[in-house]
Amino acid sequence: MPGPRANTSLAIALAALADSDLVEQLLSSDDEYRVMCGAICVGARVADADTHARLQALAVDERWRVREGVVIGMQEAADTDLGIVQSVVRSWASQPDPLIARAAVATICEPRLLRSPAAAAIAIEVCGRASTVLTNTPRATRRSPAARALRQALGYCWSVAVAADPHPGLAAFNALDITDPDLEWIVRSNRGKKRLQRLL
Structure with a gap:
């Protein structure tokens, strides 16, 4: 969503709905907010060991919103596991x-x-x-x-x-x-x- 603040509520809601194809589209975007959404999606799937290397790569991204997406996603995962x-x-x-x-x-x-x-x-x-x-x-x-x-x-x-x-x-x-x-x-x-x- 446009504006100075990232709509994290929307991004978290998306993480519960996005399939793998959409996650890949988000992560390959040039838009920082979309990549952040993708990072949240990956973080929310931390129970899948195959995501760990990608999560680490996102956690060291030069964009702070993307790094924060990893944190938000893993916190969402922690609510259930x-x-x-x-x-x-x-x-x-x-x-x-x-x-x-x-x-x-x-x-x-x-x-x-x-x-x-x-x-x-x-x-x-x-x-x-x-x-x-x-x-x-x-x-x-x-x-x-x-x-x-x-x-x-x-x-x-x-x-x-x-x-x-x-x-x-x-x-x-x-x-x-x-x-x-x-x-x-x-x-x-x-x-x-x-x-x-x-x-x-």
């Missing part, structure tokens, strides 16, 4: 590409997916793994768009994960090495979130 999505994000969170780790964090740190201590524990684990990916990124490349996107995601996702189960969450969060300047920024950013301020 949380275990599959948890397995994928745990694997992705340790991938050296910051955008893959970013997709993992952004996918799982969604409050509606963290309604049990076990689910919260996975989100905390994913945040921890992704934070390690960032600190393992050479300082010379930490200002790359990919590394900055991961840092930005971690700058709010930690607070979502911690709020879902505060006792173990705060233990993991407080263990972050704030002598690293990026982790110090991440800790400071999360501490500024109201959901975390209430706990602190």
